[in-house]
Amino acid sequence: MGDLSRILRREYEPGPDCAWIWRLGLHPRVALFLWKVVWDRLPTRAVLGGRGVRIPLVCGVCGVAETVDHALFRCTWARATWRLAGVPQVVWRGRDPFLQAMRQGLESPLLRQGAVRASCTAFQIWLARNARTFDERRMSPRFVVERARVQAAELGYTIPVGGTLIARDT
Template sequence: MHHGRINSRASLFHRNIRTFEESYCEHCNEVVETIEHIFILCLNARGVWNRLGVSSRPDSWRHPWLLGTELQLPPSVHHDVILLILWHIWKARNAVIFDHQTSTPRVVLQRVLHDMDPWRCRYKKLSSQWTTSRACIRNCL
């Protein structure tokens, strides 16, 4: 993400794959869909971050490890949880474009929680931290 290699509509326009008229966000209509817009500024993404109590700083997408520092996530799993949230924001964006299905920020966070369960086995030594992170997300629903 911070390398700028995600196929946002703006990047597809700059590579002459899409026209400028096709470069707008599906949610916001009048805003060009940049990487920053997808993950931070879009109404849907902003709704997710607002539910979590995370302020959306304009350049935070360039440094995803700084995202969500306001959350009370244990440091040992913080990065993984934030990446999972970003993944589900991306999936929600793709569902709008390809399946014409919108998801509320609450639904996005429910999907994050649902995906945290299968990953629990990766955190055997950090089980309590993973459980704390899950509770932190659940409390934001």
């Protein structure tokens, strides 16, 4: 145990302070995902390629280098999903603005609701990217938005839905 904590300390310090993530009250899987975004630990194609995994380094949708910023925020497919989810663009214009908005979720219940909704959306975008990358399963942005909505609802948050999803909820 002593060795492990020494290794963990060596690997994880100094670095970004992540205590705020756990205070947001997210689903543990979403919290872990956010933690990986903060630490740049998501296994993107760029990361996998750097580890010697034989995989195309470019996004299968856009044909540009797949980084965290690309996979979650700049990818054509991701952007379509964010738009459909109705999350303000100021939140998803990049990794840093996104993390800043998540952190602000601690400031008020309303901001927290926005943060939960956006973090669930980002998480589902990542899961759909994994399905596309490793299982060649394609999910529609609408399906992903719905999954994020359900996930946020499990935490007691309601996500207002737009477009054709409204009928289902009324």
